[in-house]
Amino acid sequence: MGFLELSHVKKRFGAFVAVEDFELITERGEFVSLLGPSGCGKTTTLRMIAGFEYPDSGSIKVDGKEITNLPPNKRNVGMVFQAYALFPNMTVASNVGFGMRVKKQSKDAITKRVGELLEMIHMPEKADRYPYQLSGGQQQRVALARALAVEPQVLLLDEPLSALDAKIRVALRNEIRAIQRQLGITTVYVTHDQEEALSLSDRVVVMSDGRIEQIGSPSEIYNFPATSFVASFVGTLNLLAARVVDPSAGRLAVEGQEIRAAKPISGARSGEIVSVALRPESISLEEGPEGTNRLRGPVVDVSFLGSIVRLRIRLGDGPTVSLDTFNDPNLTLPPIGEAVTVSFPPEASLVLDQPAAAPGADVAAGD
């Protein structure tokens, strides 16, 4: 039995279905992210766990106890908001101690715990400041401490870093994860930033249009996307239209050049068009050993992305394929227009459920 369980949770706003048949079982102490594009129902799901919205059907349990229809102040769930939502009339210390005062805990206990929490977020000297005297990152750390003060069973965070600068965002997300590990608190984290979700989570729930597309560890989500939506939303991806040549042998043709998938292609007949996903980093700029897949075409673009260089190769007269190589000062890159051969192992070519919408489009997602 899991610690936080959502089963068959559904939420409608009028005729519009915001969340459809949501199923999630998390272990105690697990860090789970809800990842998906804007409007896919992440916040709505989180708000149902917090009690700010009630599901139309389904149930939500924490530690075996049904909380589906409890009001938010009767649940033991902490929440961190995108806009911090610190009480402007209270100091940092009173903000953090608010929940304990509401629960009528003793003055000494409050002072002690507030001190510990401020220590934990590295802000003990800011106890008497007001929220307006703090930076955004500091405000969000106070909001985190405030949510943790009442020792909630579950911690919920709704895009807590999206109002912050890129640098602070990375520092603070690592801090959040460290604190979460230290306390062992079960956490649900909402984000539309795939890098955030992949780097923080034990498991990621990818959502689209109110539905769960896939639940898995970051490496499962990235390396073995279950649907073409997941494949295109997470990471950069080449999506190529391929004609099935021999399904049982996994043989395909892309623009007349034959490649092989590692597994037989189930549910497709020869001659049919399927879409093949290829990560840019799994393709290398060399002929490769015997048995690898090879594609040949002219270089159309070379772009430096810091530690890596991304090349684009045109296949036939249509699609292009992107590939990443590490940036090495000794590397001699082919000039634009020169025909090159690139290779990738059969395991790298992933045949997806649906035919490619735009053949040969290379889809970039995230920031």
Added chain:
Amino acid sequence: MKRRRGSIAWWLVFLLGVLYFFLPLVATLDFSLKAKPPFAAYTSSLQDPKFLGSLLYSLVIAGVTITASLALIVPTAYWVQLRVPRARSLVEFVTLLPFVIPAVVLVFGLIRVYSRPPLPFTHTDIGSSALLVAGYIVLSLPYMYRAVDTGLRSIDIRSLTEAAQSMGAGWLTILWRVILPNLRVALLSGAFLTLAIVLGEFTIANFLARPAFGPYLNLLSQSKAYEPAAVSLISFGLTWLAMIAIAFLGRDTRTRIEIGGAH
């Protein structure tokens, strides 16, 4: 050069404003001093027990009115904004009705309904005073509601409410500890306006036969020459003192309030 001319124009406008505001006061002062000896109007007014009595009565009524209308309006405006934002224009319309319905109509309505069983309010002093407060709550409704509503809009009441709820707070705690303290400025301006309305109001107090300041001033002006001017000025000064007292009670050591936003 241009800037100089601009600032001269600014000073001119400012001067006009000052004249507009203070000329009547100066004229009143001048007139009140025409009594012989010069301060006779003031000494005789201050010695009249009805003057201080009626002023005190009106101040108490103002205090009760402010408290009661805040207790009524803050939760209402908060709830409307949080839960039924679509009803906001309707509520706004209702709060504007006192501008359309004359006070005479209001007070006759009150007397008709509350002067006979089962609700014989007008038969007792305390009952009549309660009716007076009720009337004043209605009169101050447009100002009070607007002030509170504006104050609520300047803070993110939804997030603050939800944050407090997730920490276990119920509605009363949220209103008392989170919403009210952040409405300080709004509540003060609402209170000022209500105080000013109550101290100057004549019609309702007169028809309910209350010993309030408005009717007293009116009576005085019918029987005396210089005293009404003196009393007006004294009450003007006292009103300002009362406002300063309220502002002092509600003063804020912080200079600005800001929510969210990285900086």
